[in-house]
Amino acid sequence: MASLVKATSNVLRWEKLPFLSSPKTRHSGTLPNKASLALSASASTDTAIPIMVNTCTGKMGKAVIKAADSAGLHVVPVSFCTDKESGKTIQVCGKEIMVHGPSERESVLASVFQEYSNLIVVDYTVPATVNDNAELYCKVGVPFVMGTTGGDRDQLYKTVEESKVFAVISPQMGKQVVAFLAAMEIMADQFPGAFSGYSLQVTESHQASKLDTSGTAKAVASCFQKLGVSFDMDQIQMIRDSKQQIETVGVPEEHLAGHAFHLYHLASPDETVSFEFQHNVCGRSIYAEGTVDAVLFLAKKLKSKAEKRIYNMIDVLRDGNMR
Structure with missing residues (x-):
């Protein structure tokens, strides 16, 4: 497995599975009249950073919109979702957001980007669309924050590197969790083999809608591998059953639809020591708060025309300007 912090050329990657390009590529496209009018009405007067949240209908997307609105960012009234949701108008934080299906993505995104030259896209979709979405963002030339897990992560980075689009890519947006992961990586690098011979059990519990294994759990397990523990990622126990989550894991019932509980248990060969x-x-x-910090961070890098273009949440933490 790749390390939590891995240098590849001038790109610092934070992965376990593994704003704006210059010159900017413009694409023609026309939004439906209502969306076009909504964009035009605010484009000339709003000086806040504009963000487009895909998908606005999901719980994570709605949380990001709420955090972005509180932080003074401008949420554009357009989002990508599924074919089933296409054509709907969603109310989020008192805002009306028009939903567009997959077939309209390129023309809609190009039109929004034409209205907002400093647009940043936030992606919280599903693992199956990670690579297609990244290819679209790079084709249009719009910078983005990718919080969606899964997909072909090596291909994801290759796509972004070749396009020269600015992006923050991280399977974990929680700032405090990222700090913990970074500390684990430092320990693994400084004390390799410290847990040689120890056994490891990893349990992760998330809402039933999370289909893939936690990238955070894989990241921590990878650190323990460096510390000498023999462990296969397939051994990570995924818990998605609500009854087991309540009775065994201890997840509060009101948070079954949105939680992330992780437990790592290590035991010495003779089981006299455990961690x-x-x-x-x-x-x-x-x-959501970490995502907003990532957007603000990326906007600053765009403004300064930074040489480096691909970032992760460790970069955001190191920048030291979080709210």
Whole structure:
């Protein structure tokens, strides 16, 4: 597995599975009249950073919109969702957001980008669309924050590197969790083999809608591998059953639809010594706030025309300007 912090040429990657390009590529496209009018009405007067949240109908997307609105960012009234949701108008934080299906993505995104030259896209979709979405953002030339997990991560980075689009890519947007992961990586680098011979059990519990294994769990497990633990990622126990989450994991019932509970248990060969590491998150605010910080960070890098173009949440943490 790749390390939590891996240098590849001038790109610092934070992965376990593995704004604006210059010159800017413009594409023609026409929004439906209502959306076009809504964009035009605010484009000339709004000086806040404009963000487009895909998808606005999901719980994570709604949490990001709420955090962005509180931070003074301008949420553009357009979003990509599924064919089933296409054509709907969604109310989020008192805002009306028009939803467009996959077939309209390129023309709609190009039109929004034409209205807002400093647009940043936030992606919280599903693993199956990660690579297609990234290819679209890079084709249009719009910078983006990718919080969606899964997909072909090596191909994701290759696509962005070749396009020279600015992006923050991270399977974990919670700032405090990222700091913990960074500390784990430092320990693994400084004390390789410190846990040689120890056994490891990893349990992760998320809402039933999360289909893939937690990237955070894989990241921590990878650190323990460096510390000498023999462990296969397939051994990570995914818990998605609500009854088991309540009775065994201890997830509050009101947070079954949005939580991230992780437990790492290590035991010495003779089982006379054990260590446990645990981090539990209820709700989505920690990720939404981190996403807003990532947007602000990326906007600053765009403004300064930074040489480096691909970032992760460790870069955001190191920048030291979080709210």
